[in-house]
Amino acid sequence: MISIDRVSRPGILHEVSFVARPGRVTGFLGPNGAGKTSTVRILLGLDRAAGGTALINNRAYASWPRPLTVVGALLDGSGAHRARTARAHLRWLAASNGLPRGRVGEVLDVVGLAGAGGKRAGRFSLGMSRRLGLAAALLGDPPVLVLDEPFNGLDPAGIHWMREFLRRCAGEGRTVLLSSHLLDFPVDDVVVINHGRVVARGTTAEVTGEHDSLEQAFLSLTGAGAGSW
């Protein structure tokens, strides 16, 4: 369970509030620059908020003693140094949270990088980098997943794989928060953010409302009419 309560940052976020519940995929949608990444970074303790609270299972991220066992996060980049092998990267991460070494092989299997563990991260394609980032997020088998633009840089097969994967995670009862500017992903709940303010939140059906589709609702909520692309 993720609860964001009146989180503010001058000029970027204005009293952003929403929750993401277990067993559901929550889409955190908004145009580029709306404040999605900023909210996610505050939630993960990377940036500081000027006001408000962002909690994961009722505690701030930084106060969890072994955060990787609570939250798995996928941000831009793989998080791995170019010169290190995928396996060496995951091993230090596992060591940092006292996770068993065996998890490294397991998560490499899950994301389909079983054969690439000995390869340096700098030699990975964009899609492989995203998978490595996801492997790192899964190391601690966390009940909460936070993914910032997970489809960026994936080819069609990768996008399909990621969709199936996130579906499965929610099916296992995990909380999945997915920030994206794309709308072609079936989500259970939706939070729409624009210019740093939450402009709509609810189930997909509630937010879609009278509109033909979620996409139509999104475009009218964010004031981006057809042709403005």
Add this chain to the structure above:
Amino acid sequence: MTAVHAELRKLITLPSLRWTAALTWAATLVLALAVRRVAPQEDPIRAALRWTQAGFLVFGVLAATQEYEPGGQIRATLLAVPRRWTLAAAKAVALIVVALALAAPAGSPYLVGVALVGAALGSLLRSSVAGVALGLAIYLVASPAMRARLPGSGPWLPDAGLAAEVWPPGATLTAAAWPLAATLVAAVVLRRRNA
């Protein structure tokens, strides 16, 4: 403890750090041979380290700037160890352990301090080129120049520990104060800064 373990793994598995360590000792040995032919009355290793302490500085800088290189490792690091004091302490301890092992043949704890100052500069500047340039300018250019012009400043300079054959309390204090101050400043900045 787990954070220290992770930081140690990071230091040990990075190729550029292995290269730095190997080249530092190779250069030290070559220069020591040269010194022995030119100035047999000097301790060759100690004399060679006047130059090759640069390797320890580079080691420290690269150990810190690996976080800020492409790939965004700093985010993975902060997600795994979000408490920044803990992270800063773990990083310092891991670097001290590795630098002690590297400096052991020279028997000079001063070199560990050089590596720590390098790490602080790297962490503050987040750029290996800038960190190395500033660090080497301090240790190899500014300090010897100051010593030559104003001999009285000698015991207070960051590189005082290198020259000290025996360690009077004053020299020990100076040798420890520079790395300690640099590490503290870097830790405070790491804590306050958005990643």
Add this chain to the structure above:
Amino acid sequence: MRAELRKLFGLPTAWVGLVLGLIAAPALVFVNAPGVRRAIESGEIADLGYENLGIGLLGALILGVVTVSSEYTSTGDDSPGAHQMTATLLAMPRRTRLLVAKGMALALVVAVQGALTASAAVLLTEVVLPEYAPPFAPDRIAAAALYWTLLALLAYAVTLIFRNGVITLTVFIVNSTVVSVSYLLTKLTPWAAYLPDIVGAHMFLRGDATGVRIAPLTAGLVMTAWVAALLAVAGYLFHRRPA
């Protein structure tokens, strides 16, 4: 070429190099003054003012390094292989011309910087120590500026070869310390006096600290040969390697 100049001036580290190069040597003249007065009694006065120029070289060095290393710093986390060099090569696909443009931009900046610094250091020496300063000699200033330029180009070439600014900086700075490694090597073999840093210094220093005397013209030619050779290697590698 204009684009390269603009890129160079857009880099924060380049400004550090510029300022360091401009200020350090004249500042040293002041710091040095008391010590120098003592040294004067021992008779070595031919190089007053000039010998402080060594430290300003750091600035030239940094400029030479960042000209290249900035290109190989990744521009975005999302694309592991992308660095500015990729964009630069797309804008200027003819690599040799690109190298020449970069080298010329660098040479121009450093030459101006070197001339200004050398003049400032020598003039300041005249102010601080009027009775001992060597006469203002434009040809020696020019030689010093040329030496700076050549050294910056040398750093540029070496950085291109290794594609790593840290290696260049370490080697050059370690070697520019009070007692340089090359100087140590001259004690082993007199040929070491022809290493670029020592031979280059003979272009504008008249004293013979190394014990080997090389005429300024010879020194300039040897130094130029070093730079040309390393630039050629760098150009060859740059041409062959994928961006």
